[in-house]
Amino acid sequence: MSEASSKAVIEIENLDLVFQTADTPVHALADIDLTVNAGDFVSFIGPSGCGKTTLMRVIADLEKPTGGHISVNGMTPEEARQKRAYGYVFQAPALYPWRTVEKNIRLPLEIMGLSGDEQKARAARNLAMVNLEGFEKKFPWQLSGGMQQRVSIARALSVEPDLLLMDEPFGALDEITRDHLNEQLLNLWDTTKKTVIFVTHSIPEAVFLSSKIVVMSPRPGKIIDIIESSLPRVRNLDIRETPEFLEISHRVREGLRSGHSYDD
Amino acid sequence: MTDAVQPQVIPSWRRLYDGKVIPVATVLIALLILWLAGAVYMNSPQLIDQYKRGNVEWTFGKLVRDSWSMERPILPAPQQIVVELDKTVLDKKITSKRSLVYHAWVTLSSTLLGFAFGTILGILLAVGIVHIQTLDRSLMPWIIASQTVPILAIAPMIIVVLGNIGLTGLVPKALISMYLCFFPITIGMVKGLRSPDVLQLDLMKTYSASAAQVFWKLRIPASIPFLFTSLKVAIAISLVGAIVAELPTGAIEGLGARLLAGSYYGQTIQIWSALTVASLLGMLLVWAVALSEKLVLSRMGGQAA
Known part of the structure; x- marks a missing residue:
């Protein structure tokens, strides 16, 4: 499946996660097997409740699995988190409203104990990366939703992680903004050679962005299909009209259907 | 997508019209009229009695004028309080025992000291409650129970007990202010320190x-x-605490002591001017x-x- 040269960043075997709720236990993840290699762009796609966000939270050590094995960079997720192995972009921007844009980006850097000059340089560099130069002194409420989400991406990038975890980062945005940010994200992935894990429930978004698409289904959350994309690494939005793109989209849709995602 | 939200500029006349100035002024005028009428109503029985005994011919106009200028009225008219304030605030040296500025200063210093104590205590309790689960369960009921004790009843005992161990003057009064004002601060801070959402904590x-x-970077x-x-609630009740602490303790200084002395000697005008100064002080502090x-x-x- 993977090239001999690429290194496995995340290895998951037989992973299980059961939430103990008040009435009945909820089987959130069952029998997950997945390998993510360095430089991959992996999308988790599936309907609500299929465990795609939960799986990503397990990788980030925000949830503990109840069975199976998982390693991140060859360590446990907890060790990887403590070494700040990843940057996490949440569904909402989660900016701190009392901090300016620049101060928000500097938050993780302050926590890491970097020097003031280094913080400033990294904030400027990553704001430029998401095309937000000149907005340093603005407060979050002065920005549109799309700009806020770009700030949160710049904040995740400023940690300079090799692994970027993105949980439906563009879910709340309109389609035009989303297309634009998707292109920027692909460009960023291509230039920085980072490993990206991306949660989405949009088939075109998953197919457009990913080098590997993980199709999931609910109750219990499990992997139905893993699709290696045949699309070239560098793409633009026009690629969505090509037969290959439609073929991969079709396979994703078939996977979702076989997982009974369209049943109810 | 690239333009930031700009605050709207509102002309000042429009703000006056939409704002609070006109409604507040209307209520103020209504209150003054009610007050003046009330003074006539409450003071006239006594005056009519006097007229009868002295066989004085009286008209309604004389009654009104007299009821607004009695030496010991039941309800003094606002202008009498203004005259009294002019005498006790502006005419006296501020170090004089007869100056209301001096008494206000005494009350203010114990208000502020009690407010500082209460703020520190309130924040410390909140930090403990938010971080240590045992404290949440053991302290919270006591904190709530502490506010059900009628402070007026225990204030003299606190002063006496503290006096016995050598604490007199400013500190016992400040402690009573603290007792009243730490509560809203604890409640508010517990809520505030717990206000960050799951996402902000996950981050x-x-x-x-x-x-x-x-x-330091999120909860505070x-x-x-x-x-x-x-704090806005706490500073107002800290002032109440300071005045209450001056009432039952035989204090000779402070606005509370002025209120008490006024009521001993039936000096209603003195009471009302002390009340006015206390209200102004409260407004100033909240502001x-x-x-x-x-x-x-x-x-x-x-x-x-």
Whole structure:
């Protein structure tokens, strides 16, 4: 499946996660097997409740699995988190409203104990990366939703992680903004050679962005299909009209259907 | 997508019309009329009695004028209080025992000291309650119970007990203020320190931030709007605490002592001017807290609680 040269960043075997709720236990993840290699762009796609966000939270050590094995960079997720192995972009921007844009980006850097000059340089560099130069002194409420989400991406990038975890980062945005940010994200992935894990429930978004698409289904959350994309690494939005793109989209849709995602 | 939100500019006449000035002034005028009428109503039985005994011919106009200028009226007219204030605030040296500025200063210093004590105690309790689960369950009921004790009843005992162990003057009064004003601060700060949402806390976890970093970089800034809301309540009741502490303890200084002395000698005008000064002091204190709130919150991006 993977090239001999690429290194496995995340290895998951037989992973299980059961939430103990008040009435009945909820089987959130069952029998997950997945390998993510360095430089991959992996999308988790599936309907609500299929465990795609939960799986990503397990990788980030925000949830503990109840069975199976998982390693991140060859360590446990907890060790990887403590070494700040990843940057996490949440569904909402989660900016701190009392901090300016620049101060928000500097938050993780302050926590890491970097020097003031280094913080400033990294904030400027990553704001430029998401095309937000000149907005340093603005407060979050002065920005549109799309700009806020770009700030949160710049904040995740400023940690300079090799692994970027993105949980439906563009879910709340309109389609035009989303297309634009998707292109920027692909460009960023291509230039920085980072490993990206991306949660989405949009088939075109998953197919457009990913080098590997993980199709999931609910109750219990499990992997139905893993699709290696045949699309070239560098793409633009026009690629969505090509037969290959439609073929991969079709396979994703078939996977979702076989997982009974369209049943109810 | 690239333009930032700009605050709207509103002309000043429009703000006056939409704002509070006209409604507040209307209520003020209505209150003054009610007050003047009330003074006539309450003082006239005594006056009519006097007229009868002295066989004085009287008209309604004379009754009104007299009821607004009695030496010991049941309800003094506002202008009598203004004259009294002019005498005791502007005419006296501020170090004189007869100056209301002097007495206000005495009350103000124990108000502020008690407010400082109460703020520190309130914040410390809140920090403990938020971070240590045992404290949440063991302290919270006591904190709530403490406010059900009628402070007027135990204030003299506190003063006597503290006097016996050598604590007199400012500190016992401040302790009573503290007792009243730590409560809203604890409640507000507990709410504020718990206000960060799951996402904001998860974010800190992904940075593998220490508990101290979560506290200083997330919980404290998130609690500031809650703190100021509490401080505005606390400063007002801290003043109440200071005045209450001066009432039953035979204090000879402070606005509370003036109230008590006034009631001993039936000096209603003196009572009312002390009350007026106390109200003005309360407004001034709340305004000062509100102003610092505005300054601090505008530096923090203008968020509201």
